Amino acid sequence: MSDSHSSESDEVNAPVHIEPYDAAWPERFATEASVIGQTIGPWITGGIHHVGSTAVPGLAAKPVIDIMVGVADLGSSRPCIELLKPLDYCYWPYLAEVMHWFCKPRPSHRTHHLHLVPTGSPRYLNVLAFRDYLRAHPDARADYKALKRELADRYPHDREAYTKGKTDLIGKLTEAARAWATTRDMKSGKPDSTT
Numbered sequence: 001m002s003d004s005h006s007s008e009s010d011e012v013n014a015p016v017h018i019e020p021y022d023a024a025w026p027e028r029f030a031t032e033a034s035v036i037g038q039t040i041g042p043w044i045t046g047g048i049h050h051v052g053s054t055a056v057p058g059l060a061a062k063p064v065i066d067i068m069v070g071v072a073d074l075g076s077s078r079p080c081i082e083l084l085k086p087l088d089y090c091y092w093p094y095l096a097e098v099m100h101w102f103c104k105p106r107p108s109h110r111t112h113h114l115h116l117v118p119t120g121s122p123r124y125l126n127v128l129a130f131r132d133y134l135r136a137h138p139d140a141r142a143d144y145k146a147l148k149r150e151l152a153d154r155y156p157h158d159r160e161a162y163t164k165g166k167t168d169l170i171g172k173l174t175e176a177a178r179a180w181a182t183t184r185d186m187k188s189g190k191p192d193s194t195t
Contacts, residue, residue, distance in 0.1 A: 016162045018152040019063050025054040028065050032112060036069065039087060040080045046070015046119030051127050053148070056134045060145050065112045068127055070119035074100060077116050089114055098123045125181075126174050132184075133177030140173055 029050035037048055052066025053059045071077040074096075081091045081100060089102040089112075100116040117124045134141045147169055155161040 016152045016156050016159055017062060018060050018149055020060050021056075021058050022054075022063065023057075025061075025063075025065060026050060029055070029067065032065060032067060035087060036067065036084075036114070040069070040077075040083055043071050043077045043080050043116075044069055045072045046117075046124060049128060049131075051115075051131050052113070053144075055131050056141060058138075059134065059141055060148060064110045066115070067112060068115045068117055068124070070124055071100075071116045073118050074116075080116060084114070126178065129177040129181040130170070130174050133173060133180055136180075140176070144169060144173065 033048040033050070037044065047070055049055075049068045049070075050065070051068045052064075053061030054063070054065050071080070077100060081102075084091070084102060088105040090104065090106060091100065091102050092107075094101040098117065098121065102112075102114040102116075103110045104112040104114065115127075117127070134144060144166075147166060151162045151165040155165065
């Protein structure tokens with residue numbers, strides 16, 4: 001993303017639009033994951049994962065594919081910022097202490113979000129646990145879906161307010177998800193979080 005004020009304003013003002021689940025979203029992820037893997041493969045230590053609401057069948061979502069890539073650490077993965085530019089990924093220092101964050105192709109029209117996150121870090125584990133928990137728990141998925149729709153109706157032009165409005169429920173669900181994932185992983189021997 002450019003450092004210009006207009007780009008920053010575009011990011012803030014991009015409308016929040018929630019759509020019903022689209023069965024094409026996993027294919028859109030797979031296509032993008034293949035290109036990302038070819039582009040920054042040497043830096044990937046924890047896989048390429050479809051995350052966020054578009055990764056949860058049946059969940060309404062903003063039609064933006066969220067992708068999380070596990071990397072060794074933020075410092076050594078900085079070269080990826082330049083390598084991803086030809087794929088139209090715009091870097092933005094959002095939560096820069098925990099990840100490298102990108103949107104594609106521009107803030108005012110986003111088709112993809114990309115998160116490079118240290119493998120095994122709290123954020124990495126929380127994001128996968130949250131996704132898997134929503135996939136496995138229809139009641140939690142329904143609660144989250146209802147809140148997203150309510151917030152999108154209330155704050156269609158205020159992404160920050162929309163995101164803040166989800167914080168409490170996401171925190172509660174993430175706590176439940178981590179406990180559930182720990183139990184699941186102990187039973188199975190390893191997590192099922194590869195897509």
